Amino acid sequence: MNAPAIAIVGAGPAGFYAADALVRRLPDCTLDLVERLPCPFGLVRGGVAPDHPGTKAVIRQFERTLSRPNVALFGNVEVGRDVLPAEFAQFYDATLYCTGALRDRRLEIPGEDLPGVFGSAQFVSWYNAIPCEPRPAPRLPGTAAVILGQGNVAADIARMLARAPEELAATDISAPAWEVLAAARLTDIFVIGRRSAAWASFSALELEELGAIERAEPRVEPCDLEQGIPQDMPQERRQAAERNLEILRGFAARAPQGRPVRLHFVFNARPAAILGSTHAEGIRLERTRMEGARAIATGSFFEIAAGTVVSAIGYRSVPIPGLAFDEARGTVHNEDGRVEAGVYAAGWCRRGPQGVIPANRADALAVAERIAADLGAQAQVAKPGRAALDALLRSRGIRWIDAARWRRIDAAEVARGASRKPREKFLSIEEMLRAAGAD
């Protein structure tokens, strides 16, 4: 086999783990990482909370992959808009989609489009300075905020709202978000789940951390906590549920300490409507009861006043025109990572928005093996790859960011941090392009 040309669309963890596996497995290949933003690293840069810098250390490993001589970055190129999947199929022997799951699942309740209501992807992009379409940024009016969902993303958002501004000042939080958080006067943060406490999907570490925030205290009603693990709970969840219940019992047993912020855990409550006419003023919730793993509505309602509502109830992939999409699952349509001949998928866009950063590695390794086997079965691979993509982007006047330009952006952000914080991120694509010298 002569040197195959491979494209990976999406430079997040799945894309980088797959790139690393492919260049090891096929040392003669050329590998192009195509990324919609000028900056790589997906949710490691744009999702992981600013107060968890250790989690972002994996970027150093991704940087090493980017430095390999046969790997190139094409940042600021959105597939489906700037280049079509059919063009990749024409240019590359194999194309692997690792485009993640960037769109919030909707609540589907009245009032969810009111100002003051945010999906978690939007909210997290705000504090992590990920450029998105223009929209009003959060203002956090009043003294209460509601977070819908009881997984790790909900925990991240609760922590970011509950922490003292001084604790966040030395992180890579975006400067405008820090200013809004510093000016906010939140005293009550409600973290609300549809199901009972045993079914909350926080990981134990994230839950414990919510009880260790200096200026906040957790509030849990003891009567909301099950005595034991529900009988219908699948075996693989039981240990984590036991641990979470133990932590929540510890929270419930704490005497009030008079700290400035209260973090209320509310279980068995389903959002029914956002209240307010011109801006969110609160939320109407319906009590639920558990029937097996299902939360059943009871017809009993209550309300919580709050100026900000963030829903952290899951994500869907964004469909790419010309690439098969599974509407029901909200993922790229695939069978074990194969979409069609020469086209593959890995990471969150393949299996849905579940699993931590390292979980994408196994996925990426498996798909890399599959690509290598499929390419090995071909007598010859002869597609033009990088030269053809390069020519097409030039003909369309698209300014892409290669690895050297990304390093200029990176260095400029670090310099803007001025030793006060690890970096001061640019807020817009235009600013990044200017810093890269690509405008």
Ligand SMILES: Cc1cc2nc3c(=O)[nH]c(=O)nc-3n(C[C@H](O)[C@H](O)[C@H](O)COP(=O)(O)OP(=O)(O)OC[C@H]3O[C@@H](n4cnc5c(N)ncnc54)[C@H](O)[C@@H]3O)c2cc1C
């Ligand atoms: C808010 C949040 C916090 C998290 N915190 C943690 C944590 O602390 N620790 C942990 O281990 N895990 C965490 N995770 C999970 C982790 O981020 C994911 O497991 C991982 O990022 C998924 O990798 P991926 O490559 O599939 O997707 P992503 O990381 O989303 O990467 C997809 C990439 O594809 C690009 N892309 C999308 N569409 C296109 C297109 N059309 N053309 C070109 N490029 C495109 C995107 O810009 C992005 O760079 C968190 C997730 C979220 C949502």
